[in-house]
Amino acid sequence: MRLDGVSYRYGRRGAWVLRDVSLDLPAGGTAVVLGRNGVGKSTLLQLAAGVLRPSAGAVRERPGPVGWVPERFPADQPFTVDGYLAAMARVQRVADPAAVGVWIDRLGLTPYRATRLGELSKGTAQKVGLAQALIPGPRLLVLDxxxxxxxAAARDLVPAIVGEVTAAGGIVLVSDHRGETGRLPGATTWTVAGGTVTPGEATPGETAIIEIAVPAAEAEDAAAALRAAGHDVVAVRAKASV
Known part of the structure; x- marks a missing residue:
């Protein structure tokens, strides 16, 4: 897939969010989109997915089907989890009737099959959004x-899912502000700033795991600080009492 001189602005008189972006991402490739909030990461992902059309330039050789997961899944819809995912499978012309059940089970959605989308927690709604993107077996998976x-269990699944898509020759684009990039070894980086996108080096393929101990009351702050510093927090667990 190639972004060829892609530019975008919201409205004819709006400021340019992205200008003359030209990037290549080969089959089997993963790119992690980095940058501060508000610089255009989500806009870039929507252009790549086909949700938005460029104001200038073109996205060429976009593979299909496309799986698109927005940052916040629109859960204000009058469907149950089962009903919504079955409807999305029909819209995407998924031939395998078992595909919906596979992702419901894998993402831990079985207890919520009869629950209406609006009654789900944010995290569970995000799982539904991820499931609908994966049901058709996407050749381009775009994750905001x-x-x-x-x-934690679902977060640990994301790298495995990305690996399965790319192993089958698909392309994955992921935005990241949590410092989770280390979970995707071998991914290239696209840094968005000032309306431009700068490609970077692939993330390291080998990592080391270091365990640290902090007071339980400080665990959340410590994990946030480590992520902000660019480290991958694999797990946070309480020490068993003696």
Missing amino acids: EPWEGLD
């Missing part, structure tokens, strides 16, 4: 902050 709101 996929770890946001997910529980």
Whole structure:
């Protein structure tokens, strides 16, 4: 897939969010989109996914089907989890009737099959958004902050899912502000700033795990500080009492 001189602005008189972006992402590739809030990361992802059309330039050789997961899944809809995912499978012309059940089970949505979308927690709604994107077996998977709101088990699933898509020759684009990039070794980086996108080096393929101990009351702050410093927090667990 190639972004060829892509520019975008919201409205004919609006400021340019992105200007003359030209990037390539080969089959089997992963790119992590980095940058401060408000610089255009989500806009770039929506252009790549086909949700937005460029104001100038073109996205070429976009593979299909496309799986798109926005940062916040629009859960204010009058469907149950089962009903919504079955409807999305029909819209995407998924031939395998078992595909919905596979992702419901894998993402831990089985207890919520009969629950209406509006009654779900943010994290569970995000899982529904992820499931609908994966049901058709996407050749292009675009994830806007996929770890946001997910529980630890679901966060750990994301790298495996990305690996499965790319192993099959698909392309994955992921935005990240939590410092989770280390979960996707081998991914290239696209840094968005000032309306431009700068490609960077691939993330390291080998990592080391270091365990640290902090007071339980400080665990959340310590994990946030480590992520902000660019480290991947694999797990936070309480020490068993003796």
